[in-house]
Amino acid sequence: MANVSIIGASGYTGAELMRLISAHPDLDLKAVSSRQFCGQPVEQVFGALGGEVTLSFVEPDHESLVKDIDLVFLAVPHQAAMNAVPDLMAAGVKVVDLSADFRIKDASLYEKWYVPHTCPEFLAEAAYGLPEFNRELIKKARLTANPGCYVTSVIMPLIPLLRDGLLQREGIIANSASGVSGAGRKASLNLIHGEVHENFKPYAVAGHRHTPEMEQELSLAAGGEVRLTFTPHLLPMDRGILSTIYAKPADKVSEKEIYVSWEKAFSNEPFVRILPEGRLPATKEVRGTNRVQIGLAKDPRSGLMKIFSTLDNITKGASGQALQNANLMLGMDEGLGLTGLGQTP
């Protein structure tokens, strides 16, 4: 049994962590923070957790979030996370950070896309929390940087193919669409029902901040620089991401070779499913699960490979993956608390 706490538990990823941890056999959730709901019982804010999570929210600096705690989930916006990390490290707790603050290894690149980094001394030791490719580092880490939601959907299918030299490094295009919960639970005019419902639109087209994170991990896999074109879109749904990725195969590479590479990388991975030829992923099939589903089709006219990847942005895109990482860091079975299936219609 291990004791855990959540800083930023009144947001979407924090609430999902509470939902998942309440079904985890070996984690005891001891404290959860929110400034706006401080003092209120969790079930008053999230009715769905009634009877399961009996805690009340505390301020983010409350000692119960750290004292006798083995691992803290930081489910706060970037910058708030890096402000908290030095004290958490000094207190000797393990941390899974769901924000972007420790994902990008180069502090100047981070500053270009986000804000100046205030504790770059922790960047080198932070494990990049994609267990399918980084399991051994995560097991030993005291700080894990949980990947971005779009990033997980895009790099999961591409890493093995770039490692195996099956795709050209130039000209990869990823078009992704996300449900609105990807933007968090804060109020914002462009996220109200009247703006989002019955609407579908691209955003951040000049450059989304997940681009450098994707390029960092893909370049590592390819052993050389990868530059990709990424365009996010806002979908009128609450959860889910579907990424459609276009890539040029390396000389004469067939679909069969792509499937063989995926089989090699993922056959023992419980949370990655490669769909058989002819079947394509759909967001509902992974809703509420920790799974990524991946499909493939070759365009016979252009010769491009079309790769389709779907996940739930809140689960495998954030809190489910965070729990998978926490299980590893605490020496537990990686899949504990994460076995749920998606929806049939």
Ligand SMILES: NC(=O)C1=CN([C@@H]2O[C@H](COP(=O)(O)OP(=O)(O)OC[C@H]3O[C@@H](n4cnc5c(N)ncnc54)[C@H](OP(=O)(O)O)[C@@H]3O)[C@@H](O)[C@H]2O)C=CC1
């Ligand atoms: N939503 C998603 O699909 C994904 C989100 N992420 C990342 O996960 C993190 C959380 O996202 P999400 O849950 O969507 O965000 P929300 O906006 O829904 O929630 C943010 C939480 O952080 C708390 N918070 C905000 N500012 C501070 C602060 N300065 N100090 C302490 N607590 C603070 C808020 O509560 P209160 O203000 O009451 O204290 C709230 O509980 C972000 O870094 C996000 O980028 C990553 C992948 C996917």
Ligand SMILES: CC(=O)N[C@@H](CCC(=O)OP(=O)(O)O)C(=O)O
């Ligand atoms: C729909 C939507 O708005 N999605 C968010 C997802 C990014 C996110 O959560 O970003 P970090 O974890 O990298 O901070 C966005 O595009 O900003």
